[in-house]
Amino acid sequence: MFLRLAIAQVNPVVGDIKGNTFKVLSYIERAAKNEADIVVFPELVISGYPPEDLLLKPHFVQNNIKAIEYLKKHTKGITAIVGFADKDKQGNVYNAAAVLSDGKITGAYHKRELPNYSVFDEQRYFVPQNKNLIFRTGKMLFGVTICEDIWKTNGPYLEQVNAGVGLVINISASPYHAGKMNERAKLIKDVAVKNRVFVCYVNTVGGQDDLVFDGASFIMSPDGKIISAGKEFEEDLIFADIPLNAISRETGSNKKKDLRTINLPLSPKNKVAKITPRPIKKLDRTAEIYAALVTGTRDYFAKNGFKHAVLGLSGGIDSALVAAIAVDAIGKDNVAGVSMPSKYSSGETMSDAEKLANNLGIKYINVPIKDIHKSYMALLDHILEGGTRGVTEENIQARIRGNILMAFSNKYGWLVLTTGNKSETAVGYCTLYGDMAGGFAVIKDVPKTLVYELADHVNSKAGKNIIPESIIERAPTAELKPGQKDSDSLPEYDLLDPVLKDYIEEDMSFESLRRKYPKAGFIEKVMKMVDKNEYKRRQAAPGIRITSRAFGRDRRLPITNKYDDTSKLDLDDSRG
Numbered sequence: 001m002f003l004r005l006a007i008a009q010v011n012p013v014v015g016d017i018k019g020n021t022f023k024v025l026s027y028i029e030r031a032a033k034n035e036a037d038i039v040v041f042p043e044l045v046i047s048g049y050p051p052e053d054l055l056l057k058p059h060f061v062q063n064n065i066k067a068i069e070y071l072k073k074h075t076k077g078i079t080a081i082v083g084f085a086d087k088d089k090q091g092n093v094y095n096a097a098a099v100l101s102d103g104k105i106t107g108a109y110h111k112r113e114l115p116n117y118s119v120f121d122e123q124r125y126f127v128p129q130n131k132n133l134i135f136r137t138g139k140m141l142f143g144v145t146i147c148e149d150i151w152k153t154n155g156p157y158l159e160q161v162n163a164g165v166g167l168v169i170n171i172s173a174s175p176y177h178a179g180k181m182n183e184r185a186k187l188i189k190d191v192a193v194k195n196r197v198f199v200c201y202v203n204t205v206g207g208q209d210d211l212v213f214d215g216a217s218f219i220m221s222p223d224g225k226i227i228s229a230g231k232e233f234e235e236d237l238i239f240a241d242i243p244l245n246a247i248s249r250e251t252g253s254n255k256k257k258d259l260r261t262i263n264l265p266l267s268p269k270n271k272v273a274k275i276t277p278r279p280i281k282k283l284d285r286t287a288e289i290y291a292a293l294v295t296g297t298r299d300y301f302a303k304n305g306f307k308h309a310v311l312g313l314s315g316g317i318d319s320a321l322v323a324a325i326a327v328d329a330i331g332k333d334n335v336a337g338v339s340m341p342s343k344y345s346s347g348e349t350m351s352d353a354e355k356l357a358n359n360l361g362i363k364y365i366n367v368p369i370k371d372i373h374k375s376y377m378a379l380l381d382h383i384l385e386g387g388t389r390g391v392t393e394e395n396i397q398a399r400i401r402g403n404i405l406m407a408f409s410n411k412y413g414w415l416v417l418t419t420g421n422k423s424e425t426a427v428g429y430c431t432l433y434g435d436m437a438g439g440f441a442v443i444k445d446v447p448k449t450l451v452y453e454l455a456d457h458v459n460s461k462a463g464k465n466i467i468p469e470s471i472i473e474r475a476p477t478a479e480l481k482p483g484q485k486d487s488d489s490l491p492e493y494d495l496l497d498p499v500l501k502d503y504i505e506e507d508m509s510f511e512s513l514r515r516k517y518p519k520a521g522f523i524e525k526v527m528k529m530v531d532k533n534e535y536k537r538r539q540a541a542p543g544i545r546i547t548s549r550a551f552g553r554d555r556r557l558p559i560t561n562k563y564d565d566t567s568k569l570d571l572d573d574s575r576g
Contacts, residue, residue, distance in 0.1 A: 011206030014048030207299030315349030398434025428533030444543025
């Protein structure tokens, strides 16, 4: 006898309770048609993840509970495990997993470990539960856990294992960052091998504001092998047949305190294994990051009702990559690139911008700003006399371009994509209301050196130079004054990016950075640039998180902030 387990790796929309409910129902029906005994859905799939302060609206929570009541009626002959927000009579809200079987709510497991770090803020909304549940179907026991419950070394799953559970089901909404899939696989392998259990790990998929979820769900065997896996960054329905004699292992006591056993009316069917798990080709690191950026961009458009994108095409590497991602996300017919050359723009960059647009097949619009800039400066000449004319002139050019892009947005309903990368955003090498003006920052969390890797990936994937080689080879420049290069103001990016990563993502101190990079004479300068530009980042458009610590949810520093890590704290009796 076999247990047929189905993983429904779906892409919910936060707040769309009706749409999410009918999506869950369609997957229950598909799983039932394929004779699944149990079908498992992601964490908070009914509300979408993360629902944030929607959870503070009592009617929102009540509506998502109504959805569970509706779904239970459609579980004849199958068990469905569905993530939702539960609520008790005292008004406590729980991150929960409903176990629906044979038309009934058999039980609801409440998440015990509530993460409150990085992008997670669950202690703001949920109450942890101390009780544990295990479920019996036939002679087999299985336990249900939710996301963080399985990441803790002595998490709730251990109580379940000690009670004789042979299958641990973990429903998750685990946001992506580069390397996260390997972290998950290692963690689940340790749980499966050490405890000699099968682990079913289901993750949500799709983009939600600045977060993207990669899916990549899987079922791990007790010998540490993935026996079935879901696609990366796509909705999927995955099946696996597990021999019952490999799961049924009632060796412990299930009468421990706060551990209840709930019997399911459904028993696994007599069947021979018919499903051969399909092989899944794992993406390499660069392809994985690119897929995350495309997924996040696609869903930001789709879930917010945008259909067309517009961006400035400078002939530089950043705008070229953003344009390529936009085409893969929403289609070339829905993307417009605007070239806005000034008197400082070279013939090469203008030519490359047009060539890129032609290679991508997008609409190309040319709006020179030379005369507009001249008018601005004539108007402001007597006001700006004696001021810092260089920086002022440069920023005015950027803001003229921002105004032009926003005009297209207002006129045609196109969403403006900003093109700044993480390295520039970190040190403030960007202009408020200029190149920062827009609705979505596609590569906001992509360091400059990674931009080049992703550009090479675009060309490799296409089998030809979609992004012209001249764009990739040209020294980075904003072209806001004669002969300008980024390296005039910043260290070379291959030197700068490792320092930024260690300071921003690892929180390394000034002294630690000096020890690690003894030849880098720019560390103090760069740290101060990062710190003083928090006010800019606070006003930036949302962008896709692909590193372990992005600006925004991950890193929230006060704008008004006098802490200086580059100077020693000297406390003496002197005051003044």
